[in-house]
Amino acid sequence: MSSDALIDSLSSAVDARPDDLPLRLHLATLLLDAGRGGEAIAQIGQALAREPGSDAAQALMQRALGAAVPPPPPAPPAVPAAGPAATAPQPPAQRPAPAGPTDDPLAAYEQELADVVPPRFARAGDEPEPVTGDDDRVYDVETSTIRLADVGGMSAVKERLELAFLGPLRNPELRRMYGKSLRGGLMLYGPPGCGKTFLARAVAGEMGAKFVSLSIVDVLDMWMGNSERNLHELFEAARRNAPCVLFLDEVDALGHKRSQVSSSSMRTLGNQLLAELDGMEGSNEGVFVLAATNTPWDVDPALRRPGRLDRVVLVLPPDAEARAAILEYHLRERPIAGIDLRKVVAATEDFSGADLAHLCETAAEYAMADSVRSGEVRMIEQRDVERALKEVRPSTRPWMATARNVAMFANEGGVYDDLVAYLKKRKLI
Ligand SMILES: Nc1ncnc2c1ncn2[C@@H]1O[C@H](COP(=O)(O)OP(=O)(O)OP(=O)(O)O)[C@@H](O)[C@H]1O
Ligand SMILES: [Mg+2]
Structure with missing residues (x-):
């Protein structure tokens, strides 16, 4: 598979799973290798916006910036660790970053990213004008x-x-x-x-x-x-x-x-x-x-x-019909082949909607890991779902255990009659 095709399919995977950091960094590495530094920086910027502490993302950003911006003039003999000594000479008020070229890599990449990633924190000076009166501000x-x-x-x-x-x-x-x-x-x-x-x-x-x-x-x-x-x-x-x-x-x-x-x-x-x-x-x-x-x-x-x-x-855990609908919903934009929906529905009793979403994610992860390993993109198959089923457990059972006590001992005024009926039907009381 050509590197462009791989990049394209990884890009769609990243769009579908914006919070998957390793995946995004993998895409960024491929972009870098393909000489598409600007796009790589945008991806790493997104990764850093989500997880600023990630060493892998930081390191990749350094590499990307090394490739994308002209290298800084040769530094004096480097201090091995970037300890306080390395940062001490910088003026304390280094933010906002000055507009001109700079050899501070952090400031450089902030500039580089200014169009791509919004700043993580607004400082007093750039806070938006406080809106008063009629504007709906605290909520959307x-x-x-x-x-x-x-x-x-x-x-x-x-x-x-x-x-x-x-x-x-x-x-x-x-x-x-x-x-x-x-x-x-x-x-x-x-x-x-x-x-x-x-x-x-x-x-x-x-x-x-x-x-x-x-x-x-x-x-x-x-x-x-x-x-x-x-x-x-x-x-x-x-x-x-x-x-x-x-x-x-x-x-x-x-x-x-x-x-x-x-x-x-x-x-x-x-x-x-x-x-x-x-x-x-x-x-x-x-x-x-x-x-x-x-x-x-x-x-x-x-x-x-x-x-x-x-x-x-x-609002109960989804029944079979609902599970099928939820699974279809979460697989609708993923490349799937030969998934036996009936079988999956039967194996997911007590799964919440969120558990089902997680199951689909996990199956996709397996298929993708395989594709990345082999370099050949393949569809999400039943075996991926089966594997995911071994890992994802229904999360509603602990809640049912608590609810059972309430239904049995604290059903004042019949508020929990629906719950009692459900637990009886499921033979939980
Ligand atoms: N009946 C359903 N049909 C389609 N999707 C569903 C259904 N139930 C849950 N989901 C999916 O599961 C996700 C989680 O559901 P949601 O956030 O509404 O749960 P919740 O009951 O509000 O949970 P919590 O109590 O944790 O806030 C939804 O975003 C949706 O994608
Ligand atoms: Mg909720």
Whole structure:
């Protein structure tokens, strides 16, 4: 295979797996060898942006820069290790790098990369102008393109969503007749990686509504009172963008059972969340609050009162039909040949969507490692998947073990009836 063809196929592999560092560096090495230094630098820059500490990437960058920029004038007899002595003569304020040519390799490659990789840290001087007032800054307001049809399986969950949200939204006449307002809250819960976040995006896509998502880290602020303000701003942004799905990821962190919260500022934040959900701070008409958690038993029960997150929906590990859909989705852009989907589906009971994605990645890795070793690109085959199956274990079982205890001993008011039914069906209780 010619080196250009190999580079092309490796480039597509890197596009599909942008975080795979060894793969990217391999591509960069080939580019370098082929005399395509500029492209190699771009690749190494991406690698360094993801993993700045990587020695391999640093070394390759040195090599690439040696090839791409004119070599610096011969240095005085080198000190063997680049210890403090080597860096001492440089002025302390070496950043931002001066514009002219320089023999500091770091500064040189920063210049080289200025167009390719954004700086990793913004310094005081180049921070963007603070935006005030109406701009949605702490969070992103986006339009989702995923539709419910993209979510494999989950027919029960989809039905609940249809009844609670989508139906009323589509039928304003009926809504008026029944005096139903266009707002609501629903909490998705279940084991990790089973599509809660994915589903929330799909709901937004289905409604043609905007999607505002937040996780606890977006709200928390070290300054007293700022966290509450952030939370309020987030709800305000959702209200301005109605109809809108406001997605509170990991809501257990935000609305933790108040009896268990020792810090008073977290308690204040929990209360603020209740107030925002009640619409005390502004009308929530057209704002659908979806929340997700792996640990609903840690969530403040006050959050589940009517008018707040009053519907609770269990998102289970994908069933066979869903697994087939998820596997197809994750293999759709990969070179595959002779994969026996039925067999894989049968072997992946209890796998979460994320586990299935990981399985596909691992199989691709094996096929690629083979291709790299032999220099001949081959397709991903059933044997790669079988090998990956030996390595990737389902991650939902520990969650089920905890959930089992909750279902058996703490199913107050029947909140976890769905879970009990599932565990019974699976003969886990
Ligand atoms: N039913 C599904 N159909 C298609 N893809 C799915 C499905 N379930 C999960 N996935 C895939 O698995 C990935 C992980 O799902 P997601 O991030 O939504 O899980 P989660 O339940 O939010 O997990 P966590 O509790 O860890 O936040 C998704 O990005 C998607 O690619
Ligand atoms: Mg999630």
